[in-house]
Amino acid sequence: xxxxxxxxxxxxxxAEGEGGSLLKLLGIDFNILIxxxxxxxxxxxxxxxxxxxxxxxxxxxxxxxINATYDKIxxxxxxxxxxxxxxxxxxxxxxxxxxxxxxxxxxxxxQLRDQIIADARxxxxxxVARAQEQAKLESEKLRSExxxxxxxxxxxxxxxxxxxxxxxxxxxxxxxxFIQTAEVR
Amino acid sequence: xxxxLNAIWILTQTGxxxxxxxxxxxxxxxxxxxxxxxxALSATRNMQKRPGRLQNLAEIIYEFFDNLAVSVVGDHGxxxxxxAGTIFLFILFCNLMGLIPPGIAPxxxxxxxxxxxxxxxxxxxxEGIRARGIGGYLKHFARWGEVPVLLxxxxxxxxxxxxxxxxxxLSIRLYANMFGKEQVTMALITAxxxxxxxxxxxxxxxxxxxxxxxxLVAFVQAFVFSILTLIYLALAxxxxxxxHGEHAHAH
Amino acid sequence: MQIDVGAGLxxxxxxxxxxxxxxxxxxxxxxxxxxxxxxxxxGMARQPEMAGRIQTGMIIGLAFIxxxxxxxxxxxxxxxxxxxxxxx
Numbered sequence: 001x002x003x004x005x006x007x008x009x010x011x012x013x014x015a016e017g018e019g020g021s022l023l024k025l026l027g028i029d030f031n032i033l034i035x036x037x038x039x040x041x042x043x044x045x046x047x048x049x050x051x052x053x054x055x056x057x058x059x060x061x062x063x064x065x066i067n068a069t070y071d072k073i074x075x076x077x078x079x080x081x082x083x084x085x086x087x088x089x090x091x092x093x094x095x096x097x098x099x100x101x102x103x104x105x106x107x108x109x110x111q112l113r114d115q116i117i118a119d120a121r122x123x124x125x126x127x128v129a130r131a132q133e134q135a136k137l138e139s140e141k142l143r144s145e146x147x148x149x150x151x152x153x154x155x156x157x158x159x160x161x162x163x164x165x166x167x168x169x170x171x172x173x174x175x176x177x178f179i180q181t182a183e184v185r
Numbered sequence: 186x187x188x189x190l191n192a193i194w195i196l197t198q199t200g201x202x203x204x205x206x207x208x209x210x211x212x213x214x215x216x217x218x219x220x221x222x223x224x225a226l227s228a229t230r231n232m233q234k235r236p237g238r239l240q241n242l243a244e245i246i247y248e249f250f251d252n253l254a255v256s257v258v259g260d261h262g263x264x265x266x267x268x269a270g271t272i273f274l275f276i277l278f279c280n281l282m283g284l285i286p287p288g289i290a291p292x293x294x295x296x297x298x299x300x301x302x303x304x305x306x307x308x309x310x311x312e313g314i315r316a317r318g319i320g321g322y323l324k325h326f327a328r329w330g331e332v333p334v335l336l337x338x339x340x341x342x343x344x345x346x347x348x349x350x351x352x353x354x355l356s357i358r359l360y361a362n363m364f365g366k367e368q369v370t371m372a373l374i375t376a377x378x379x380x381x382x383x384x385x386x387x388x389x390x391x392x393x394x395x396x397x398x399x400x401l402v403a404f405v406q407a408f409v410f411s412i413l414t415l416i417y418l419a420l421a422x423x424x425x426x427x428x429h430g431e432h433a434h435a436h
Numbered sequence: 437m438q439i440d441v442g443a444g445l446x447x448x449x450x451x452x453x454x455x456x457x458x459x460x461x462x463x464x465x466x467x468x469x470x471x472x473x474x475x476x477x478x479g480m481a482r483q484p485e486m487a488g489r490i491q492t493g494m495i496i497g498l499a500f501i502x503x504x505x506x507x508x509x510x511x512x513x514x515x516x517x518x519x520x521x522x523x524x
Contacts, residue, residue, distance in 0.1 A: 026510075028295050029207040036211055036300035043218045044271050044304075051225035052267040055247040058232050058240075065234065256489070354503050361506030364513075409499040412492065 150181075207296055214291035217278040224274075246270065253412065258419040265418055268308065272301060273411035276359065280403030283363055284396055288370065292406075293363040295356060302352035305414045309351075313421035325421075355413060362406050366399045447519070454515045461508035468501045 161174065228243035236244055250270040254262035276292055283290025291297045314322045324330070326344040327337040373392035476494035480487045 026295050027207060028299065032207040032211050032296040033300055036214065036297050037304060039211065039215060039218060040275065040300055040304060043221070043275060044268065046222055047225055047271045048267040050222070051229055051243070052247065052270060054229040054232060055243055059244060059247065062234060357510055358499065358503040358506055361509045365506070365509055405495065409495060412496060416496070
């Protein structure tokens with residue numbers, strides 16, 4: 001029979017230089033294995049404490065920050081919108097008020113104008129009336145003066161006539177003149 | 186020192202991962218953890234509402250895992266963000282250590298990856314029990330009420346096996362990716378130093394494309410580990426909501 | 437140095453397994469990943485708005501397929517460690 005297995009320990013020994021097992025061949029050492037396990041668990045603990053947790057907190061804080069910022073922006077925008085509509089309303093009100101006031105002023109001005117015109121007209125009428133009256137007085141005065149003058153003239157003429165000799169022709173002419181003068185009046 | 190049987194000797198001869206004593210890995214993963222902590226502390230020290238560069242990066246990482254956890258697990262997934270995120274960052278830092286000299290990634294050791302996978306899978310069981318109670322937790326394994334009663338014991342065994350396979354596949358996927366990448370890098374570095382090439386030794390950086398690939402793998406594997414963590418958590422805790430759904434449906 | 441027939445056969449099988457196991461796994465996984473990526477790309481082209489989720493799913497799927505290769509990679513290393521040196 002072929003004695004295959006008789007060589008096996010020998011061959012394994014050739015690989016490792018000593019009597020080896022599968023674990024030895026693969027380089028597995030339980031002490032090292034346990035050291036590695038403990039070491040990794042330590043690393044995991046430290047990393048969780050100093051890396052993952054702070055990062056999580058940081059990102060969470062930033063997420064909340066962003067949310068808060070967006071909320072604030074939204075609120076600000078809404079407030080601004082409200083302010084704008086308020087201002088717009090106020091502006092419209094002011095405009096309406098101004099228009100009303102202008103209207104009022106215009107009305108007042110119109111009234112004032114009418115009043116002034118009326119006053120002016122009245123004064124003008126008054127002046128005209130006074131002037132007319134004055135003219136009438138003047139003419140009446142003139143007329144009375146004229147009458148006085150005519151009367152005086154007539155008197156003087158008569159005096160002269162009486163003083164002078166009256167001729168027929170002259171008499172006639174005088175009468176004529178008188179008549180003419182009277183006609184002129 | 187004898188010669189090996191075939192050319193694969195280069196891998197074992199030069200493969201650092203195969204010969205590095207395990208304590209070195211735990212020291213290196215301690216360094217990775219310290220680097221991660223320094224990053225974390227400097228990113229979250231005096232945080233401001235208007236973030237600086239480092240804080241911005243940290244916030245991007247947080248938001249990324251927050252979205253991932255919520256989209257994979259659901260609304261109650263937020264509390265798994267620290268676990269999934271720390272796993273991602275730690276594995277990423279470890280993986281990237283494989284790209285800087287001396288080129289040893291702590292994740293290229295099964296000790297590291299099994300430790301991570303065990304933590305994840307035990308936490309998943311804990312969360313499963315907490316979400317459903319012991320009875321519901323066991324029922325979930327047996328698919329009670331979802332399949333014929335006679336099939337349940339069989340499914341129970343299958344589910345147990347597949348649950349046990351989870352940490353194995355999680356740890357070996359990460360380990361083998363990083364280990365394989367390192368092996369290939371080292372093989373390419375030393376390929377030009379092989380006895381056959383000694384006469385025309387050219388120090389060309391032919392491992393560089395593999396290191397670029399390694400950079401991609403570093404990110405992808407870290408992401409895969411952490412998203413699988415979330416998926417397992419989702420699978421373990423999802424029944425809670427399903428139950429509510431059925432309840433509502435029945436009425 | 438004396439090698440019996442059994443040990444010779446054993447070593448031959450071991451060498452073949454070391455050499456061929458990983459490439460076989462790679463072929464299968466390569467085909468599988470090709471299909472997965474093709475499907476995911478098609479999905480992304482049809483529904484670009486779902487690209488993110490499809491991509492995540494694709495990466496997970498690729499990781500699962502890839503882990504099969506990696507299992508065989510580990511096995512490869514275990515077997516390769518058993519290859520003896522000439523001196524033995």
